[in-house]
Amino acid sequence: MIAIIVAGLSGTLVAANLLRLASGPLRVVLIDRRLQPGRGVADRTLFPDHLLNVPGGPHGCVRR
Numbered sequence: 001m002i003a004i005i006v007a008g009l010s011g012t013l014v015a016a017n018l019l020r021l022a023s024g025p026l027r028v029v030l031i032d033r034r035l036q037p038g039r040g041v042a043d044r045t046l047f048p049d050h051l052l053n054v055p056g057g058p059h060g061c062v063r064r
Contacts, residue, residue: 001027007037013061 007030015028016025030037036044051055 003029003030003031005031007032007034009038009061012038 002015004015007015011032015030018028019026030038033042
Protein backbone atom coordinates (compact mmCIF):
# COMPACT_ATOMS: atom_id res chain seq x y z
CA MET A 1 0.00 0.00 0.00
CA ILE A 2 1.13 3.53 -0.80
CA ALA A 3 -0.26 6.56 1.04
CA ILE A 4 -0.05 9.97 -0.59
CA ILE A 5 -0.45 12.86 1.82
CA VAL A 6 -2.18 15.92 0.33
CA ALA A 7 -4.36 15.01 -2.63
CA GLY A 8 -4.08 18.15 -4.74
CA LEU A 9 -3.42 17.97 -8.44
CA SER A 10 0.15 16.68 -8.09
CA GLY A 11 -0.70 14.02 -5.50
CA THR A 12 -3.68 12.83 -7.50
CA LEU A 13 -1.61 12.60 -10.69
CA VAL A 14 1.09 10.65 -8.85
CA ALA A 15 -1.57 8.20 -7.64
CA ALA A 16 -3.05 7.84 -11.14
CA ASN A 17 0.36 7.18 -12.68
CA LEU A 18 1.35 4.69 -9.98
CA LEU A 19 -1.83 2.74 -10.67
CA ARG A 20 -1.42 3.03 -14.43
CA LEU A 21 2.18 1.78 -14.36
CA ALA A 22 1.76 -0.93 -11.71
CA SER A 23 2.67 -4.41 -12.86
CA GLY A 24 0.28 -6.00 -10.38
CA PRO A 25 -2.37 -5.16 -7.80
CA LEU A 26 -1.61 -1.93 -5.96
CA ARG A 27 -3.51 -0.01 -3.31
CA VAL A 28 -3.01 3.75 -3.27
CA VAL A 29 -4.65 5.89 -0.57
CA LEU A 30 -5.01 9.66 -0.91
CA ILE A 31 -5.07 11.47 2.44
CA ASP A 32 -6.29 15.05 2.54
CA ARG A 33 -8.49 17.16 4.77
CA ARG A 34 -10.45 18.43 1.77
CA LEU A 35 -13.33 16.34 0.48
CA GLN A 36 -12.54 16.76 -3.22
CA PRO A 37 -9.19 15.33 -4.35
CA GLY A 38 -7.35 16.68 -7.35
CA ARG A 39 -7.90 20.36 -6.74
CA GLY A 40 -4.92 22.10 -5.23
CA VAL A 41 -4.63 25.74 -4.22
CA ALA A 42 -4.28 26.94 -7.81
CA ASP A 43 -7.14 24.78 -9.10
CA ARG A 44 -9.90 25.31 -6.55
CA THR A 45 -10.65 28.99 -6.98
CA LEU A 46 -14.29 29.90 -7.48
CA PHE A 47 -13.49 33.27 -9.05
CA PRO A 48 -13.81 33.39 -12.85
CA ASP A 49 -11.31 36.29 -12.95
CA HIS A 50 -8.50 33.92 -11.92
CA LEU A 51 -7.01 32.97 -15.26
CA LEU A 52 -4.03 31.01 -16.49
CA ASN A 53 -1.27 33.11 -18.01
CA VAL A 54 -1.12 30.76 -21.01
CA PRO A 55 -3.80 29.08 -23.14
CA GLY A 56 -4.90 25.87 -21.41
CA GLY A 57 -5.78 23.94 -24.58
CA PRO A 58 -2.42 22.37 -25.45
CA HIS A 59 -1.50 21.62 -21.84
CA GLY A 60 -2.48 18.38 -20.22
CA CYS A 61 -1.57 15.79 -17.62
CA VAL A 62 -2.00 12.63 -19.65
CA ARG A 63 -0.04 11.76 -22.77
CA ARG A 64 -2.35 10.84 -25.62
